[in-house]
Amino acid sequence: MWKDWIRPLVRPLPQWATVAVAQPQQVVSATLRWGGQSADVTADHTVASLKPLMIATSVDAGQRPVLEYRDSATGTLLGVLHLVQAAPVVTQKASLALYHVAAGEHYCLGWPRRAWNAWLQNRQMQKSRTSHHFAMKPAAVQQLMIAYLCPRPVVLVSVDTPVHQNIFPMDLIGPLDRSGFFSLALRSTNVSMPVMRDVRRVVLSNVPATMKVAVYKLSEHHKQPLADWSALSFPMRRSREFGISAVAEALRVQELTIVHSQQIGSHTFFLGRIASDEKCAEGDQLHHTAGFYQAYRRRQDVPLTDV
Secondary structure (H helix, E strand, O other), X not given: OHHHHHHHHHOOOOOEEXXXXXXXXXXXXXXXXXXXXEEEOOOEEEEEEOOOOEEEEXXXXXXXXXXXXXXXXXXXXXXXXXXEEEEEEEOOOOEEEEEEEEEEEEOOOXXXXXXHHHHHHHHHHHHOOOOHHHHOOHHHHHHHHHHOOOOEEOEEEEEEOOOOEEEEEXXXXXXXXXXXXXXXXXXXXXXXXXXXXXXXXXXXEEOXXXXXHHHHHHHHHHOOOOOOHHHOOOOEEEOOOOOOEEEOOOOEEEEXXXXXXXXXXXXXXXXXXXXXXXXXXXXXEEEEEEHHHHHHHHHOOXXXXXX
8 A cells, every 4th residue: 555655755664673582693793894904803892982982892893893794595685784892891811802882884685774763763863862862863773783693692680688689670781702701781870780790799690582561661670679579570580599589480590700990981891701691492582683683684584573
């Protein structure tokens, strides 16, 4: 019908898609390129801050590398981020490269729809300026969507002390394989941030996609701690080493010992070591990806499972 034809001309695609993907995701690969060299960083890059938008990796790729995202099955280039080196993240035993995102482009939509959709999305963002994504500039949000071409897993982070308990969702997380670190970029306004910094122990529950509604409900605990574990709508159990409450239905439970933290822009960047890793069940995990990437996959007749 004519409405189906005209809709893309007047309405932007959703910025984000919530999808079910098996971990570790293998649908998109990420490669750093610089000075004739390259490195696979699919499991070795993460968002370290939203404002400014920063990427961290174990790979020192020089001053101005390019981060490429490709379809793993076909090798098709999906998008690129142009990076500029910043001061590294230095710990007692390692140094991580940190990069500003200077520019980016994606190729999931054809021209001119790509430019038109970005214009529609940017206009929508400017009309509804909220605290979402820390009031990032529209161009930075477009770059962030490119970083989400690699579907990002959603976990529930548990913090548990005699005086403070909390559980909240995060997706600015991920391994930095070459260094052996696991990273979390947590908004510095989160009520549990000082506790995590001091106690240096958290538990990550990798949740199945079927728990989406319950997981999103816990977003309120970025601002207020949990009153009582028994108030949750799903069962909990104790983690293996730390004895911190973890989701009983989790596909995987990882205990993380935090070894370094520092503020980077809008976020506190935590680096940790995995103290224990329990793979509890098989299944698809809750992930976030860019809306234009899901649109691309629909055109290829291989959409990710919407949740």
